[in-house]
Amino acid sequence: MMTYISCFFLGGFILSMVAVACNPSPFYGSFGLVAVAGFGCAVVVGSGGTFLALILVMIYVGAMLVVFVYSAALAADRYPESWGSGGVAGQAMGYLLGVMVASGFFWKEEYGVLWGFGGSVEELAPQRGDIGGVSWMYSLGGPLLVISAGALLLTLFVVFEVTRLLHRGAFR
Amino acid sequence: MTPPHFAFSATFILALTGLVFHRTHLLSALLCLEGMMLSLFVALSLWALQLDITSFLASPLLLLAFSACEASTGLALLAATARTHGSDRLQSLNLLQC
Numbered sequence: 001m002m003t004y005i006s007c008f009f010l011g012g013f014i015l016s017m018v019a020v021a022c023n024p025s026p027f028y029g030s031f032g033l034v035a036v037a038g039f040g041c042a043v044v045v046g047s048g049g050t051f052l053a054l055i056l057v058m059i060y061v062g063a064m065l066v067v068f069v070y071s072a073a074l075a076a077d078r079y080p081e082s083w084g085s086g087g088v089a090g091q092a093m094g095y096l097l098g099v100m101v102a103s104g105f106f107w108k109e110e111y112g113v114l115w116g117f118g119g120s121v122e123e124l125a126p127q128r129g130d131i132g133g134v135s136w137m138y139s140l141g142g143p144l145l146v147i148s149a150g151a152l153l154l155t156l157f158v159v160f161e162v163t164r165l166l167h168r169g170a171f172r
Numbered sequence: 173m174t175p176p177h178f179a180f181s182a183t184f185i186l187a188l189t190g191l192v193f194h195r196t197h198l199l200s201a202l203l204c205l206e207g208m209m210l211s212l213f214v215a216l217s218l219w220a221l222q223l224d225i226t227s228f229l230a231s232p233l234l235l236l237a238f239s240a241c242e243a244s245t246g247l248a249l250l251a252a253t254a255r256t257h258g259s260d261r262l263q264s265l266n267l268l269q270c
Binding site for chain 2 (some may be wrong): 015063075091104106107130141159
């Protein structure tokens with residue numbers, strides 16, 4: 001039963017990415033990316049990483065995709081293309097065909113689908129599974145966090161310079 | 173390969189193909205780039221979880237942080253393009269006419 005559920009989420013992951021790859025308009029692409037994130041979250045939960053799945057949903061869908069949707073509203077068509085226009089349906093069929101051919105070569109049934117609880121221990125430890133792993137980032141990976149914060153600050157200045165916000169503000 | 177391994181590999185290659193063959197909007201290419209980073213996140217998480225290497229579970233979080241940096245830079249480029257060219261359609265990016 002769990003194998004069926006895991007295979008359903010894996011299949012949904014791939015099919016939603018087919019929808020993202022051949023999107024007719026960024027609106028539909030963003031919606032497809034939300035679906036990919038949801039199925040990916042379910043796949044990670046099925047392997048025991050509940051904290052990582054929560055982080056994925058909150059930060060990816062809740063923050064980054066919201067920014068993407070705002071940008072899609074900024075640079076939007078008045079009449080966006082839909083799924084039937086152009087060669088979009090043909091492209092989607094082509095991608096699906098490619099995925100099916102590849103899965104015929106690579107998807108071996110004898111391996112099955114692994115599912116379980118990450119870092120299963122016999123007794124209840126204070127740190128179980130992925131929460132214990134993520135906390136390493138704060139203890140031993142402290143310098144790495146400082147360097148990453150410096151990189152994020154640098155990205156802020158890159159964005160300021162690309163959009164010329166510091167020099168001229170929002171005026172054209 | 174195991175089904176999860178095939179799933180995120182296929183997802184990465186699909187998003188890469190979508191990035192290469194984007195047709196009209198620059199934002200579609202950025203969305204496919206985000207799809208690639210998402211598949212890499214799932215790949216790193218599954219790798220560390222299924223092999224019980226708990227110390228590698230910080231790498232998906234750091235990947236997510238840097239993916240946010242990359243997305244913000246891409247969107248800044250998109251905003252700059254929409255300012256100067258009026259929209260983000262690729263037909264208007266024709267300064268290098270060949």
